[in-house]
Amino acid sequence: METSALDFFLPENLNANLPPEKRGLRRDQVRMMTLNRKTGDIKHDRFFNLPLFLQPGDLIILNNSRTIPASLQSRWLRSGVQISNRVEIRLARRIFDDTWEAFIIANPVRVGDTLRFSEKLTATVIAEKESSPLKTIKFNKNGSELLNLIYVLGAPIRYEYIEQPWDLNYYQNVFATHPGSVEMPSAGRAFSWELLFQLKKNGIQVDFIQLHTGLSYLLEGHMDPKENPEEYHISPHTMEKILKAHSSGNRIIAVGTTVVRALESAARNGELSGATNLYINQQSSLKIVDGIITGLHEPKASHLDMLTAFLPEHQLLHAYHQAIQEGYLWHEFGDMNLII
Incomplete structure (x- = not known):
């Protein structure tokens, strides 16, 4: 706002x-x-x-x-077909232990699309709202296991004025x-x-x-x-x-x-x-x-x-x-x- x-x-x-x-x-x-x-x-x-x-x-x-390092890189798949091999996902808000709202920096993803962060970690887009740019994603891991993987794979969110x-x-x-x-x-x-x-x-x-x-x-x-x-x-x-x-x-x-x-x-x-x-x-x-x-x-x-x-x-x-x-x-x- x-x-x-x-x-x-x-x-x-x-x-x-x-x-x-x-x-x-x-x-x-x-x-x-x-x-x-x-x-x-x-x-x-x-x-x-x-x-x-x-x-x-x-x-x-x-x-x-x-x-937490809330900026994650993933591959973007739809019906098993890769659409992009590098998409940035910024976690926005935790809803449940395995579910987050996220800002996906890509052409509009759809409910049902898959985000593959690594061999161990994936997420599925499960909901979207017309009035919000955020999507709801559900990970295949939860709790401390999910958090540990986020720490391994993620980076701090960085805006354009931070040059490196x-x-x-x-x-x-x-x-x-x-x-x-x-x-x-x-x-x-x-x-x-x-x-x-x-x-x-x-x-x-x-x-x-x-x-x-x-x-x-x-x-x-x-x-x-x-x-x-x-x-x-x-x-x-x-x-x-x-x-x-x-x-x-x-x-x-x-x-x-x-x-x-x-x-x-x-x-x-x-x-x-x-x-x-x-x-x-x-x-x-x-x-x-x-x-x-x-x-x-x-x-x-x-x-x-x-x-x-x-x-x-x-x-x-x-x-x-x-x-x-x-x-x-x-x-x-x-x-x-x-x-x-």
């Missing part, structure tokens, strides 16, 4: 095409633009100084989902534990163990939820969040901690738009586990989240709509124009934005 209002020109040289480590930086040395929700003030710093902008008692919520492939480790957050995200929950990438320890030392609380991020971008544009449900899980202990901090007047700071969606969904429906397709924009009243740590989002991205729930559009666009003038870097290997 795209917005019409939040548009701006992003110079191509501001697309981060290298991980920070390949630019001579530690993860937590990327730049950080801080926006004050009350005053609109903008400050520029480095991410390792995050503790200076927070207060004892604040609670940071991170997404501990781990990225990078190892899966570059797409992992240091604290990630539960495999399932097809794209890195990239707002957490700049956290190092040293920074996490420093936050706790300063009396700033840290806890985790799990939301497996789905495919957000297709060849022709962004996925509509309303049509892109994502599976989340919040433990009762974590929710109790969130509610206690919230009632005590401490700030809840979500790391990433995925965490905002999960927490606000739970606050609205009372369910600690489920799938969320919650769409948040300037008309939304945030019930539990007070601040967000996120990357910089490209023009017309639906993520920008969510940020207008924290800041008025004109303030957000002013800050983004300043970030462009200052040479901030965009996307998953880029710089960070704290709105609080």
